Amino acid sequence: MxxxxxxxxxxxxxxxxxxxxxxxxxxxxxxxxxxxxxxxxxxxxxxxxxxxxxxxxxxxxxxxxxxxxxxxxxxxxxxxxxxxxxxxxxxxxxxxxxxxxxxxxxxxxxxxxxxxxxxxxxxxxxxxxxxxxxxxxxxxxxxxAVDEGAAPGSEELVLGVDLKETGADEGLLAFGFTEAARRNSRLRVVHAWSLPAMYSYAQTADPGLGDELQGHITDTLERTVAPWRERFPDVTVQARAVVGTPGAELVYASPGAGLLIVGRRRRRHPMGPRLGHVAHAVIHHAACPVAVVPHV
Structure with missing residues (x-):
């Protein structure tokens, strides 16, 4: 079928x-x-x-x-x-x-x-x-979501990824890059992070600690995206690691986007299927259509 x-x-x-x-x-x-x-x-x-x-x-x-x-x-x-x-x-x-x-x-x-x-x-x-x-x-x-007579690449899609879930974003990245290629759109890949509480005092003693972590996370994001850049060479990609709450940062990125794409883990829960807090935030507050993609 x-x-x-x-x-x-x-x-x-x-x-x-x-x-x-x-x-x-x-x-x-x-x-x-x-x-x-x-x-x-x-x-x-x-x-x-x-x-x-x-x-x-x-x-x-x-x-x-x-x-x-x-x-x-x-x-x-x-x-x-x-x-x-x-x-x-x-x-x-x-x-x-x-x-x-x-x-x-x-x-x-x-x-x-x-x-x-x-x-x-x-x-x-x-x-x-x-x-x-x-x-x-x-x-x-x-x-x-976009004027089909507009110049190629004039539309932007936003894709939220979680680097802490090793391998879990494969299906999500595949969906985002395929959708961007299909629409001839730019793709903005966003990972939001915040400094762990245990680092608060350490950062006071070493103000450069946050910059060091930012650099490490940015490198990890680039390595995650790199294979997909090779598979989709015609897709213009911007990958950004931003400091903040994931749900809020994706909502901030949504105005003007043709589509905001987030993942939902297939979790077994005694009360039945549940949405994660990031997906829940964006589907209620994003300023554009939202795609929720289930993944492992």
């Missing part, structure tokens, strides 16, 4: 923004676009099977398909209406089926500059548990 780019639809402006973003991504990847509408329908002994798709559901899907195909002639678009007593489980069953979905795109609702952005009750658990990369898009984001 050929993989596709899937967009989740619930009729909100945010979900239509997700459909438009997904259409562009499917076009770039030369993959079909699938639009899924999930309707919550509590199953009871009296109604053990969800009813058939309503005219309202069908009209919603048709509108979304027209929206997706406006500037994408020839894009293969399919639509599906799904029902279940748990929208998250229903969507996850479709998304994580082997070979079916390469990328899932969902909408997230904007609040305000102080409160950040609200991720819905369905979107958040899907992002936390999905085996596939998930992109969150707001209605305030442009239909396309």
């Amino acid at each position: 050929t993989g596709n780019v899937t967009a989740g639809l619930n009729g909100t402006p945010e979900s239509f923004a997700a459909v438009r973003w997904a259409a562009r991504e499917a076009w770039l990847r030369q993959l079909p676009l699938r639009i899924i509408h999930v309707r919550e329908w509590p199953l009871t002994p009296e109604v053990p099977v969800p009813p058939q798709q309503s005219e309202e559901d069908q009209a919603l899907l048709e509108k979304a398909a027209r929206t997706a195909g406006l500037d994408r002639p020839g894009l293969e678009i399919t639509t599906d209406n799904l029902s279940g007593d748990n929208p998250t489980r229903t969507l996850m069953a479709e998304v994580d089926a082997p070979g079916r979905v390469e990328l899932l795109v969902l909408g997230s609702r904007g609040l305000n500059a102080l409160a950040g952005f609200l991720v819905g009750s369905t979107s958040l658990p899907v992002v936390a548990a999905s085996e596939r990369p998930v992109v969150l898009v707001r209605s305030e984001d442009p239909a396309d």
